[in-house]
Amino acid sequence: MSVRIYRVTGRMRIGMQWQRFSLELLATKPSEAVEKAYSELGSRHKLKRSMIRIEEVREISKDEVKRTEILQLLSMESLVKW
Known part of the structure; x- marks a missing residue:
């Protein structure tokens, strides 16, 4: 499987408020x-x-x-086998 880049967005509860977040992660599939x-x-x-x-x-x-x-990390991918 090849490594892909995913953007995960949503909200997290900090104290009494919901705050937005956006993360960019390397994974092989969306569930990961x-x-x-x-x-x-x-x-x-x-x-x-x-x-x-x-x-x-x-x-x-x-x-x-x-x-x-x-x-x-993506530039290093050619040097390292996943």
């Missing part, structure tokens, strides 16, 4: 991207899954990527 989003937000903000609402998961092209870390 959702799991990574739950994991990343849960560990970073100490949130349970019930406090995270995933609204959209879509594959994006390299031109749409905003995070430099993702671009750096």
Whole structure:
């Protein structure tokens, strides 16, 4: 399977408010991207899954990527076999 770039957007409950988020993640399929989003937000903000609402998961092209870390990892992909 090849690694693809996904943008996961939604809302997370911080205190008494729902805050929007958008994550760019590397994954082989959309369900893996959702799991990574739950994991990343849960560990970073100490949130349970019930406090995270995933609204959209879509594959994006390299031109749409905003995070430099993702671009750096993609450039390394040719050196490392997944």
